[in-house]
Amino acid sequence: MSDFRADGAAALEWAAQYLERVDELPVLAQVKPGELSAKLPLSPPEQGEPFASVLRDLDELIVPALTNWQHPRFFAYFAVTASEPGILAELIAATLNQVAILWRASPASTELEIRTVDWVRQLLGLPEGWHGHIEDTASTSTLAALIAARHITGRNVVVCSEHAHSSVEKAARMLGMELRKIETDDGLGMRMDGLELGDVAAVVATVGTTSFASVDPVRELAARAHEAGAWLHVDAAYAGSSWICEEERWSQDGVELADSLVINPHKWLMTPMDCSLLWTSRPDELRTAFSLTPEYLRTEDDAYALSDYGPALGRRFRSLKLWAVLRCYGREGLQQMLREHVRLANLFTEWVEADPDWELCAPQRFSLVVFRRNGSDEENEGIVDRANRSGEMFLSHTKLHGRYVLRLAIGNARTTEADVRRAWDVLNREARA
Amino acid sequence: MSDFRADGAAALEWAAQYLERVDELPVLAQVKPGELSAKLPLSPPEQGEPFASVLRDLDELIVPALTNWQHPRFFAYFAVTASEPGILAELIAATLNQVAILWRASPASTELEIRTVDWVRQLLGLPEGWHGHIEDTASTSTLAALIAARHITGRNVVVCSEHAHSSVEKAARMLGMELRKIETDDGLGMRMDGLELGDVAAVVATVGTTSFASVDPVRELAARAHEAGAWLHVDAAYAGSSWICEEERWSQDGVELADSLVINPHKWLMTPMDCSLLWTSRPDELRTAFSLTPEYLRTEDDAYALSDYGPALGRRFRSLKLWAVLRCYGREGLQQMLREHVRLANLFTEWVEADPDWELCAPQRFSLVVFRRNGSDEENEGIVDRANRSGEMFLSHTKLHGRYVLRLAIGNARTTEADVRRAWDVLNREARA
Numbered sequence: 001m002s003d004f005r006a007d008g009a010a011a012l013e014w015a016a017q018y019l020e021r022v023d024e025l026p027v028l029a030q031v032k033p034g035e036l037s038a039k040l041p042l043s044p045p046e047q048g049e050p051f052a053s054v055l056r057d058l059d060e061l062i063v064p065a066l067t068n069w070q071h072p073r074f075f076a077y078f079a080v081t082a083s084e085p086g087i088l089a090e091l092i093a094a095t096l097n098q099v100a101i102l103w104r105a106s107p108a109s110t111e112l113e114i115r116t117v118d119w120v121r122q123l124l125g126l127p128e129g130w131h132g133h134i135e136d137t138a139s140t141s142t143l144a145a146l147i148a149a150r151h152i153t154g155r156n157v158v159v160c161s162e163h164a165h166s167s168v169e170k171a172a173r174m175l176g177m178e179l180r181k182i183e184t185d186d187g188l189g190m191r192m193d194g195l196e197l198g199d200v201a202a203v204v205a206t207v208g209t210t211s212f213a214s215v216d217p218v219r220e221l222a223a224r225a226h227e228a229g230a231w232l233h234v235d236a237a238y239a240g241s242s243w244i245c246e247e248e249r250w251s252q253d254g255v256e257l258a259d260s261l262v263i264n265p266h267k268w269l270m271t272p273m274d275c276s277l278l279w280t281s282r283p284d285e286l287r288t289a290f291s292l293t294p295e296y297l298r299t300e301d302d303a304y305a306l307s308d309y310g311p312a313l314g315r316r317f318r319s320l321k322l323w324a325v326l327r328c329y330g331r332e333g334l335q336q337m338l339r340e341h342v343r344l345a346n347l348f349t350e351w352v353e354a355d356p357d358w359e360l361c362a363p364q365r366f367s368l369v370v371f372r373r374n375g376s377d378e379e380n381e382g383i384v385d386r387a388n389r390s391g392e393m394f395l396s397h398t399k400l401h402g403r404y405v406l407r408l409a410i411g412n413a414r415t416t417e418a419d420v421r422r423a424w425d426v427l428n429r430e431a432r433a
Numbered sequence: 434m435s436d437f438r439a440d441g442a443a444a445l446e447w448a449a450q451y452l453e454r455v456d457e458l459p460v461l462a463q464v465k466p467g468e469l470s471a472k473l474p475l476s477p478p479e480q481g482e483p484f485a486s487v488l489r490d491l492d493e494l495i496v497p498a499l500t501n502w503q504h505p506r507f508f509a510y511f512a513v514t515a516s517e518p519g520i521l522a523e524l525i526a527a528t529l530n531q532v533a534i535l536w537r538a539s540p541a542s543t544e545l546e547i548r549t550v551d552w553v554r555q556l557l558g559l560p561e562g563w564h565g566h567i568e569d570t571a572s573t574s575t576l577a578a579l580i581a582a583r584h585i586t587g588r589n590v591v592v593c594s595e596h597a598h599s600s601v602e603k604a605a606r607m608l609g610m611e612l613r614k615i616e617t618d619d620g621l622g623m624r625m626d627g628l629e630l631g632d633v634a635a636v637v638a639t640v641g642t643t644s645f646a647s648v649d650p651v652r653e654l655a656a657r658a659h660e661a662g663a664w665l666h667v668d669a670a671y672a673g674s675s676w677i678c679e680e681e682r683w684s685q686d687g688v689e690l691a692d693s694l695v696i697n698p699h700k701w702l703m704t705p706m707d708c709s710l711l712w713t714s715r716p717d718e719l720r721t722a723f724s725l726t727p728e729y730l731r732t733e734d735d736a737y738a739l740s741d742y743g744p745a746l747g748r749r750f751r752s753l754k755l756w757a758v759l760r761c762y763g764r765e766g767l768q769q770m771l772r773e774h775v776r777l778a779n780l781f782t783e784w785v786e787a788d789p790d791w792e793l794c795a796p797q798r799f800s801l802v803v804f805r806r807n808g809s810d811e812e813n814e815g816i817v818d819r820a821n822r823s824g825e826m827f828l829s830h831t832k833l834h835g836r837y838v839l840r841l842a843i844g845n846a847r848t849t850e851a852d853v854r855r856a857w858d859v860l861n862r863e864a865r866a
Contacts, residue, residue: 044552065541082530090527095448097515108498119477
């Protein structure tokens with residue numbers, strides 16, 4: 001343990017210094033494919049080395065190859081935060097090394113998971129009685145929902161919007177299900193006219209699409225899906241966290257009718273990767289799809305086995321970090337953070353709208369801004385490339401009606417108004433370059 | 434950061450003390466279902482609290498509800514170890530919070546993962562050229578293999594031994610594939626006579642079954658599978674780690690012919706949950722099953738996108754802990770640990786065989802002993818229940834030819850000869866009770 005204490009103190013100091021100086025590092029890794037590989041030994045070590053060697057190589061090898069997701073000017077994909085309480089909880093979780101295959105294998109992990117996920121349900125204003133648990137990513141949560149939908153309905157078709165996340169297409173592909181992508185209307189929500197759901201196992205509605213943060217008409221989709229005997233899965237992986245603020249609950253309309261819902265606290269609730277929450281209003285049906293234990297063999301313990309609600313048997317103690325985050329921020333702390341991100345996105349939107357050289361391309365929702373510079377796709381692509389290569393900021397792009405558009409996503413706890421202002425300045429500088 | 438340093442020091446000290454005193458705690462949690470839930474607040478906190486409150490509640494609420502997987506007398510399921518370098522690497526991984534959806538999103542995570550998994554390939558004497566990556570658990574690795582098998586073969590049947598892990602049945606169920614369980618011979622390996630593979634997508638061979646550590650005839654299964662155009666997946670989740678010792682490579686015979694192979698370093702290579710390695714000798718086919726990027730759109734970066742080889746898009750920086758473990762133990766350190774575990778299992782086997790009141794029920798392989806007390810199933814069940822409830826040790830059971838048998842699995846780094854002796858004493862004491 002003397003080693004553990006000394007090595008641990010060094011690791012902790014390394015972590016503290018990384019977080020202190022992360023804003024001085026390039027946001028996007030400034031390396032070429034294969035550059036780190038070329039520096040790593042081809043063969044494994046024969047003898048053990050001190051942990052200090054690992055820490056040394058972190059600085060020399062790993063840091064230059066990081067894209068710094070903790071950087072305040074990370075605006076790509078969806079920006080995220082691993083908060084300090086969440087990080088330290090991961091240290092404890094690794095120390096305890098729970099493998100929650102069954103209740104008895106870890107009563108703590110099992111029961112804390114059920115309770116903390118229920119805390120989030122309450123914070124977001126979701127219906128009572130829903131059963132929730134933690135998966136690694138929304139890919140897995142959505143996969144689990146589609147498995148349940150096929151199991152219950154005996155049908156093999158999935159319907160989603162053309163702007164649904166790629167994980168829906170991937171899940172359908174993995175399961176050998178047919179995917180029907182539906183066009184969107186002017187508001188970028190799924191079109192309802194002509195929607196035929198007679199042979200459909202699952203409809204996936206998105207609240208906060210990855211490309212535009214657009215919102216499907218959940219209430220109407222729920223009614224139509226249920227009328228047709230289909231399962232309604234809602235993907236609110238990013239935007240669902242915003243429901244902790246009452247003023248964002250307009251986008252929750254109809255979600256209370258969902259059969260399943262995924263929201264990722266590792267996206268916008270300060271929790272380190274990986275923490276994806278999957279709720280269902282039909283827990284018995286979800287369990288039927290995954291449990292190998294026949295009903296007549298169930299014991300009191302089995303009632304709690306969370307491996308019966310998703311693909312994996314072995315489960316990490318992920319709820320510990322969610323518990324630490326909820327405890328250390330509380331509802332107020334989380335609301336404050338999210339409101340600041342939305343405020344910054346609104347501010348950026350104002351700058352875009354006030355400048356005739358730029359154009360807002362989609363209604364601004366939550367903390368995402370979709371915009372472009374007046375000019376060709378190539379010019380816009382050049383702006384993004386140069387801005388990202390500068391290391392000063394990192395943003396990503398998407399396509400809207402065939403046109404290249406920029407996405408600025410705000411979600412890191414370190415991001416200040418000065419960072420957003422700097423991003424705006426960098427983009428304008430690169431636009432003139 | 435002052436908070437992070439102070440809270441971190443407290444968390445680290447908590448972790449060190451837990452590891453120091455874990456052998457004084459009960460191995461199996463001595464709580465009833467719902468006991469922890471009753472102590473946890475029903476509602477989430479409104480205001481944030483200091484991290485010290487979380488640490489306090491760890492002691493008061495969480496620890497009594499832990500089944501202590503780090504305990505030296507944890508002999509249930511497969512015993513595991515989260516080693517100190519692995520734990521500290523998880524602290525760093527959470528700090529860096531990489532989300533490796535694509536190469537550019539984390540060159541470090543992507544390239545370190547490829548290299549460290551290749552290091553393990555070399556340590557275990559597996560063929561050159563295999564592509565490996567990390568999944569969370571063997572459940573996911575096997576699911577991925579079956580998805581690839583169905584995708585490539587266009588068939589829908591999975592074949593495995595009656596003693597294959599439940600994750601095979603679960604994966605087939607999730608995918609809507611038909612599962613055929615094959616009886617085993619006297620050596621508990623899959624029977625080959627009458628095996629018809631004409632319509633089979635995948636054969637799953639197990640090296641080291643969960644129940645008995647038995648080994649299927651991999652070489653012959655590979656030949657038969659390939660003759661029939663089926664995919665051969667090898668599940669060596671537990672026993673594969675033993676191949677780091679040359680004397681255990683008898684069980685590797687034929688594995689070089691596999692299409693895919695899963696081995697879990699979080700089982701027997703000192704790595705904290707979760708770290709399951711999935712290799713394939715057919716990387717292009719695996720990628721075809723999962724990638725949504727058409728070949729003609731691939732860029733240099735995409736060559737490295739590990740999300741193209743498995744179900745999830747978002748990927749945690751899991752290789753960091755594997756890297757720390759391999760660096761800090763080296764081949765020699767890991768060999769030493771595994772050999773000691775095998776030696777202790779051999780020793781326990783000798784005690785069982787030398788005692789006319791006990792009986793060895795399956796050939797002793799790797800670090801697992803399968804045995805029973807002479808007497809009824811009820812008597813044996815009583816022994817296990819009382820031993821586990823004593824808190825002094827934790828072992829599990831299985832069924833062999835309809836009879837209740839005990840499993841003693843050795844795999845924790847803290848386990849000494851004295852611990853195994855104590856287990857033997859407890860079992861004999863409870864047998865006489």
